[in-house]
Amino acid sequence: xxxxxxxxxxxxSTQVLTDINAVFQKGKVNQIIGKSGSGKSVLAKCIVxxxxxxxxxxxxxxxxxxxxxxxxxxxxxxxxxxLFQGSALFDSLSVLENVxxxxxxxxxxxxxxxxxxxxxxxxxxxxxxxxxxxPAELSGGMQxxxxxxxxxxxxxxxxxxxEPNSGLDPQTSIVIDDLIKEITDEFKxxxxxxxxxxxxxxxxxENIIFIHKGRKWWQGTREELLGSTNTExxxxxxxxxxxxxxxxxxxx
Amino acid sequence: xxxxxxIGRYFLLLRDTFSRPEKRRLYWQRTLEEMDLLGVQxxxxxxxxxxxxxxxxxxxxxxxxxxxLIQGWVVGFATRQSTILEFSPTIISLIxxxxxxxxxxxxxxxxxxxxQIDALDIMGVNSAGYLILPKILGTMLFNPFLIxxxxxxxxxxxxxxxxxxxxxxxxxxxxxxxxxxxxxxxTYALIKTVVFAFIIATVSAxxxxxxxxxxxxxxxxxxxxxxxxxxxxxxxNYALTQLLLI
Numbered sequence: 001x002x003x004x005x006x007x008x009x010x011x012x013s014t015q016v017l018t019d020i021n022a023v024f025q026k027g028k029v030n031q032i033i034g035k036s037g038s039g040k041s042v043l044a045k046c047i048v049x050x051x052x053x054x055x056x057x058x059x060x061x062x063x064x065x066x067x068x069x070x071x072x073x074x075x076x077x078x079x080x081x082x083l084f085q086g087s088a089l090f091d092s093l094s095v096l097e098n099v100x101x102x103x104x105x106x107x108x109x110x111x112x113x114x115x116x117x118x119x120x121x122x123x124x125x126x127x128x129x130x131x132x133x134x135p136a137e138l139s140g141g142m143q144x145x146x147x148x149x150x151x152x153x154x155x156x157x158x159x160x161x162x163e164p165n166s167g168l169d170p171q172t173s174i175v176i177d178d179l180i181k182e183i184t185d186e187f188k189x190x191x192x193x194x195x196x197x198x199x200x201x202x203x204x205x206e207n208i209i210f211i212h213k214g215r216k217w218w219q220g221t222r223e224e225l226l227g228s229t230n231t232e233x234x235x236x237x238x239x240x241x242x243x244x245x246x247x248x249x250x251x252x
Numbered sequence: 253x254x255x256x257x258x259i260g261r262y263f264l265l266l267r268d269t270f271s272r273p274e275k276r277r278l279y280w281q282r283t284l285e286e287m288d289l290l291g292v293q294x295x296x297x298x299x300x301x302x303x304x305x306x307x308x309x310x311x312x313x314x315x316x317x318x319x320x321l322i323q324g325w326v327v328g329f330a331t332r333q334s335t336i337l338e339f340s341p342t343i344i345s346l347i348x349x350x351x352x353x354x355x356x357x358x359x360x361x362x363x364x365x366x367x368q369i370d371a372l373d374i375m376g377v378n379s380a381g382y383l384i385l386p387k388i389l390g391t392m393l394f395n396p397f398l399i400x401x402x403x404x405x406x407x408x409x410x411x412x413x414x415x416x417x418x419x420x421x422x423x424x425x426x427x428x429x430x431x432x433x434x435x436x437x438x439t440y441a442l443i444k445t446v447v448f449a450f451i452i453a454t455v456s457a458x459x460x461x462x463x464x465x466x467x468x469x470x471x472x473x474x475x476x477x478x479x480x481x482x483x484x485x486x487x488x489n490y491a492l493t494q495l496l497l498i
């Protein structure tokens with residue numbers, strides 16, 4: 001479980017996040033949603049420790065991340081798997097080497113064991129016979145899947161996905177969403193997905209946090225989302241034509 | 253104030269770079285890769301430059317001291333001294349700052365803007381150590397060989413140009429390059445080389461590591477890496493000369 005308490009973040013004189021409080025539950029797909037520029041990615045970066053918040057704390061299983069020493073932080077980070085918006089695969093490494101990378105850095109395994117584990121992870125995300133290809137030779141969807149394979153290579157306790165569907169067609173987006181949901185159930189990870197894709201929210205969101213103007217505006221389940229009377233949330237949720245039609249059909 | 257900020261951040265980056273590596277074997281493997289990329293692959297340009305610079309030094313020395321009062325060996329002597337003391341360690345290092353420095357800044361800068369450095373950090377890898385330390389070790393270990401190679405080729409280029417054009421005899425040139433040879437000058441040149449290699453790797457890595465933005469900013473970081481490396485090399489060159497030669 002990850003808990004965020006009173007987190008605030010400034011860049012120069014611009015206050016990006018203000019007093020964010022949230023609990024991200026284990027074994028669930030927790031989603032942070034909001035418009036572009038609302039501060040959701042900054043919040044995610046504060047949670048994983050890429051940004052240090054000026055106010056508040058982030059707790060991993062009750063321990064304050066920002067109060068940990070360097071080694072303790074590294075220990076927590078080794079339990080984090082992250083899928084980046086642009087996949088962030090290492091250009092100079094092949095698909096197999098990318099997935100093996102965290103094991104090479106931290107695991108005491110023989111090379112053959114690492115390869116077996118990497119193959120298992122790649123198979124899990126339906127990437128077969130692409131071991132020797134380089135990231136530039138893969139489609140966007142495949143890169144995302146390799147990114148997921150790398151993220152799960154070390155059996156993470158926490159899985160972060162930053163805009164996993166950006167730049168993907170609707171069908172591939174569904175594949176990625178399903179994979180994230182399946183992996184969360186299978187590995188019992190505390191999964192945090194940053195997204196503004198309402199399809200994804202309606203497909204997989206179990207604990208949804210809406211960030212607006214750097215503040216937590218709303219929190220609830222996807223069932224509660226549709227019936228919410230929160231104006232800003234409704235504006236965001238029903239911004240797409242598809243969602244407007246769904247709203248009409250439901251008589252909301 | 254901005255200069256102080258950058259100096260402070262540079263030293264903090266160095267602290268992270270030299271902190272305990274996760275797996276020494278992996279770092280050593282990466283060091284060998286960097287020696288190949290940054291060192292071995294610079295052999296061509298170093299050879300070309302050294303050979304022709306040596307030739308030009310010989311011809312220019314001869315044309316500028318063409319007096320019956322000056323003995324023939326002076327041309328070889330001047331070529332050797334210019335090459336060992338300044339041309340090979342300093343000028344070649346400045347050129348390497350352009351080739352190797354821009355390579356380092358562009359590679360690390362691209363990794364930064366593509367979130368690959370964030371990926372390393374989130375995995376718990378010391379990204380500064382993993383990316384920068386092998387480059388520092390690679391350049392510091394290999395550049396002395398490059399510079400020795402440059403010294404040899406420059407003096408050889410001078411010989412071919414001098415003897416080939418007939419402005420100096422083989423005997424005079426060989427006598428000149430052996431005249432009053434002080435091995436400390438080679439030590440001094442190699443000390444400078446190692447210090448300059450450290451400057452090239454760290455200043456360029458600093459520029460790349462803190463790149464913010466996109467491809468345009470990677471280009472800017474690359475340019476700044478070359479400019480700042482050159483400026484620092486020139487200042488340190490003066491300081492080292494004062495310290496080690498006087």
